[in-house]
Structures are given as structure tokens and as C-alpha cells.
């Protein structure tokens with residue numbers, strides 16, 4: 001049995017004024033790759049508002065299919081979930097959440113994606129994957145994006161799940177529990193810019209209940225001045 005030195009903290013993000021009087025509870029789930037879970041990042045009332053905004057816009061998750069003769073978006077057979085996308089103008093609750101994610105992570109929100117809200121019914125799942133495209137896809141320039149890659153993921157649970165529905169980091173060997181109002185956070189890329197394949201993860205099937213989760217993906221470009229480069233090419237990720 002491995003022993004890891006994992007801790008729980010009250011997180012102020014180095015004395016961020018917004019967090020000094022209201023620090024965020026954080027639990028380290030794993031140390032390398034560094035994966036943490038923040039608690040009570042969003043209230044129940046805010047969750048209700050987000051679901052209300054998301055519900056009429058939910059559609060079956062799709063993925064990009066790059067075939068010899070066609071490039072099309074198709075329903076993802078492997079990703080059994082409905083999603084919708086909300087931006088900061090969709091409602092004040094979304095803009096406030098975006099700001100809070102910035103305070104907690106210390107990252108800029110200038111090059112983030114819209115908030116993705118996902119709803120998984122019984123049997124809903126998302127098999128293990130990376131949130132970034134593979135090195136191979138990049139070599140083929142398949143998923144190039146003007147804001148760069150998804151440097152980090154902030155995954156918020158908008159519900160509990162009676163049975164199943166955790167997020168399993170299958171290479172690290174650790175899983176996060178869907179606890180309503182909490183958020184799992186990790187870097188998908190090393191400080192060097194290399195992809196951290198140890199972040200391979202998936203949404204376990206929902207066995208009993210109904211799962212709501214929300215992704216805020218943070219892209220590289222806006223973080224040029226927010227995420228320290230390291231002198232060591234092989235430096236590991238640390239969130240704090």
C-alpha cells in the first residue's frame with residue numbers, strides 16, 4: 001500500500017482579498033499529478049439557477065469525426081450525456097462563478113471556454129480520456145485552437161449521485177466523489193507545455209440517481225502571465 005502525504009487546507013490563493021475572509025476548503029486528492037477538490041465553491045441556490053438556465057438548452061453530446069471523406073459532428077456513442085453551454089451573459093450567476101474560479105485558481109478567465117453543463121442519467125458515463133488532444137493529433141494539426149490547449153480543468157459537481165458517477169483518474173489511481181457544490185481542479189499540461197497524460201480520467205457510470213456536472217476549461221493563451229514557467233524542463237505541476 002502506498003502512502004501519500006495528502007493534506008486539507010483553507011485556501012486563500014496567497015492572500016487573494018476575496019478569499020481572505022472566506023477561504024475555500026481544499027482537499028488534495030493526489031500529489032503527482034496534483035489533483036485537488038475545492039468545497040462549497042457554489043451555493044445550492046446558484047446551482048438551481050444554473051440548472052434552470054441549462055435545462056432548455058441541453059442536447060446530446062457530440063464529437064468531431066474526422067473521416068477520409070468527411071468532417072462532421074456526430075452524436076458521441078461513447079459519451080452518454082446531455083450538455084449545454086452557458087456564457088457570462090447567460091445570467092449574473094455565470095459571470096459570478098467565472099470570477100470565483102479566477103480567484104480560487106489565480107488564473108485569467110480571458111481565454112476560457114463557456115461553462116459546459118452536463119446531465120447524466122442512469123447509465124450515463126464518459127469513458128477515460130484526456131481533456132486535451134493527443135500529441136499525435138497536434139502533429140496532424142487536427143485540434144488547433146487560437147487560444148491554445150486546455151491547460152487546466154475546473155470540474156464542478158452540481159449534484160450528488162446516489163450510486164456511481166465519480167470521476168476516476170485511472171492512471172493516477174484516484175477517484176473524486178461528486179459532492180454537490182465542490183469542484184475538482186487539475187492541470188492537463190506541465191509548466192513546460194507538455195501534455196500530462198497522467199491526467200487521463202473518465203466519468204464513471206451513474207448507477208442510481210441523476211448527475212449534474214459542469215466543466216470550465218481554461219486555455220493556454222491567457223495564462224502567459226499567470227502561470228509561472230519553471231527553469232527545470234521536467235518541473236511537475238503544483239496548484240499551490
Ligand SMILES: O=C(O)CCC(=O)C(=O)O
Pocket residue numbers: 118126131155165166167201202203204213215
Ligand atoms: O463528469 C465527470 O465526472 C467528468 C466529465 C469529463 O471528464 C469531461 O466532460 O471531460
Ligand SMILES: [Fe+2]
Pocket residue numbers: 129130131201
Ligand atoms: Fe474530461
